[in-house]
Amino acid sequence: MSGPKIPFPARKVTRDRAIRELAILEETYPHAVTALEYRSPFELLIAVILSAQCTDARVNLTTPHLFAKYPTPEKLAAANAPDVEGIIKSCGFFRMKTKNIINAARGIVELHGGHVPDEREALESLPGVGRKTASVVLAAAFAEPEFAVDTHVFRVAHRLGLTLGKTPRQVEDDVVKLLAREKIADAHHWLILHGRAICKAPVPLCGQCPVNELCPSFPIVKRYAAGAKSARSRRFAVRQS
Ligand code: SF4
Numbered sequence: 001m002s003g004p005k006i007p008f009p010a011r012k013v014t015r016d017r018a019i020r021e022l023a024i025l026e027e028t029y030p031h032a033v034t035a036l037e038y039r040s041p042f043e044l045l046i047a048v049i050l051s052a053q054c055t056d057a058r059v060n061l062t063t064p065h066l067f068a069k070y071p072t073p074e075k076l077a078a079a080n081a082p083d084v085e086g087i088i089k090s091c092g093f094f095r096m097k098t099k100n101i102i103n104a105a106r107g108i109v110e111l112h113g114g115h116v117p118d119e120r121e122a123l124e125s126l127p128g129v130g131r132k133t134a135s136v137v138l139a140a141a142f143a144e145p146e147f148a149v150d151t152h153v154f155r156v157a158h159r160l161g162l163t164l165g166k167t168p169r170q171v172e173d174d175v176v177k178l179l180a181r182e183k184i185a186d187a188h189h190w191l192i193l194h195g196r197a198i199c200k201a202p203v204p205l206c207g208q209c210p211v212n213e214l215c216p217s218f219p220i221v222k223r224y225a226a227g228a229k230s231a232r233s234r235r236f237a238v239r240q241s
Contacts, residue, residue: 005202006224011159017214018178021160023060024211032189035141036060039048041116041141042108044074046101048136049128062088073114076105096139100115100128118142132168139185146178147184152195159199 013021013067035056043063050059052220065237066087072074078082091097104126108116116137117123123134135148149157149168153175157163163174179187198205213216 003212006204006221007219008158008164009161009162009220011216012164012174012217013162013214015054015178018162020158021162021211021214022178022183022190023189024135024214026186028210029190030229032186034189036062036137038065039140041118041137042105043067044141045104045116045123045129045133045137046076048133049101049104050088050091050097052097053093056156058091062091071157073105073108073116076102077109079105082101097128103127106130115140118144120146126218135172135188139188143183143185145174145181146160147179148188149175150192151201152186152199153191155201156191156195156199159204160211 036047036051037060037230038047042113046058047063049061050215066084069087070079070084079102081098081102084102085094088094088097088101092167107126108114111125112122118138118141120131120134120138123129123137124131129137132148132150135146138144138145140147147153149172153170154168154171157165157171157175164173164179165171167210175187175191176184195201198209205213205218206215206218206221209215209218
């Protein structure tokens, strides 16, 4: 199926319905953990910076080599940039990421005694660390109730009618209001896993979706599929005439 982008629902679902949608996702994805492999907050932070525009699987293939050579913030802070670039090259944007991870390591050493800070403001002041990266680290390494919004979370939250937010921060605020405090960090994983497996971009697999009876995007996707099919038939008829 191809054609114009499937629009998001124009209205949010009711709070009750949104909570039921999230409960189904929780049941569907009970093992809510990051796919990134790490042994410390330092390794997680570096892995999350490397994961921008890159798959977790690719990062997991790269970080063992990186941490074998630079196992601590002190070692990475003193690293030779071309050497780091050679190790992380396959993660993409490797020059910028090299600069960011070396400078982040320097910040950890110089400002935080070699320990990754467990506060948002301090984390976000490190090079290469924005709100999303800080949220992932706070949630996974420090068990804080933080909800990171990446491209999957943004899309799935919109399709489910949980939000009309234009920015990741607005989406975060809307979804967090629907969740008990102890579920906030896990909910990030429910939406990511659902976005990767079923509610894919550009076209979701609604027929296989456990939430489809509640989801306001299901009828939108059906209409879109029907429109794409009739457009294909019209093109075929023109070619035959
Ligand atoms: S019904 Fe379709 S659009 Fe809605 S959450 Fe499921 S896969 Fe996504």
